Amino acid sequence: MNTRSDSIEHCAKVFLGCKKLPAKIRDALHNILTKGETQKGKKCTPPLNTAFRVSIKGSESSDHNERHFVLPGKQNAIYNILCLWHLIGVTKTKEILHKRHQNELKKKDMQLLNNVADEHYLQFFCLGIVRSDIEKISNQLQDANFDIYTQKLTSPFRNNKLSKQDKYGISSILYLADKNIPWREYMNKYQKAEVLFLNKKLDEAKKCLEELRDLSMIRLPIIDTLLRKINADEQENKEALNYLKEILK
Structure with a gap:
């Protein structure tokens, strides 16, 4: 240009x-x-x-x-x-x-x-x-x-x-x-997933975020951010479980 x-x-x-x-x-x-x-x-x-x-x-x-x-x-x-x-x-x-x-x-x-x-x-x-x-x-x-x-x-x-x-x-x-985006609905869905995450209900939190991703008209970075936290917790739990299995052998 x-x-x-x-x-x-x-x-x-x-x-x-x-x-x-x-x-x-x-x-x-x-x-x-x-x-x-x-x-x-x-x-x-x-x-x-x-x-x-x-x-x-x-x-x-x-x-x-x-x-x-x-x-x-x-x-x-x-x-x-x-x-x-x-x-x-x-x-x-x-x-x-x-x-x-x-x-x-x-x-x-x-x-x-x-x-x-x-x-x-x-x-x-x-x-x-x-x-x-x-x-x-x-x-x-x-x-x-x-x-x-x-x-x-x-x-x-x-x-x-x-x-x-x-x-x-x-x-x-x-x-x-040119879109009328339901921000409040998105926020409510995200907050539900966040509460599930804080209560360590990781599978339910992931499912809620997947529903939000399907619902949303555009990409929402907050979904990716919370998913990264969930995946990190899952990995940490997996490592802790593997460690516990090792010491109990």
Whole structure:
């Protein structure tokens, strides 16, 4: 992605690893980066709080439409927009980008980002998103030496790559965008397995986690984490039993 011909949508598809963007993501990018700039092929006054757009994209107009492209070297801005949009939505993403562009971003402006872990704790827990990564994103945004247009923010999904093909570590956004996921149901099922594990009912705990894996619409790192603990306990029990057999011979 290094030429002027890279469209906003093309960059998003590369970062997300998909051939077609869900309408929800496409509409969000349009709202953040292009909405309100043309009307029936004519230029309009840019909407308020969108000064940052000039640092990300250019455009070519004709009598009938306008084609938007990402400026050379600024493709990572699309990656960052995708991350921020998923965490805080369209309006707040525009607000942060605008204040960052105007050098007006204050520590208090980051409170909404810091609060997101509390507001979406079920989703974050199930997906393995940790508060420390949200804090890293907050710190990067406040760092004057961090270039939000050319550098990448920390991926909130870096502990939950859906597959080895998830090259940029944010494909989870693609799968979460158009699904109504029952996070509470997942959490209840996981907590049941955890209680069984703590009570040393390892077989039942594994069965519960297998049911959760079959139920879940996406990969849940918490399943793998607890399974590793169960397998470690099983191995420890096996070794203890073998040792006991040896000394009783």
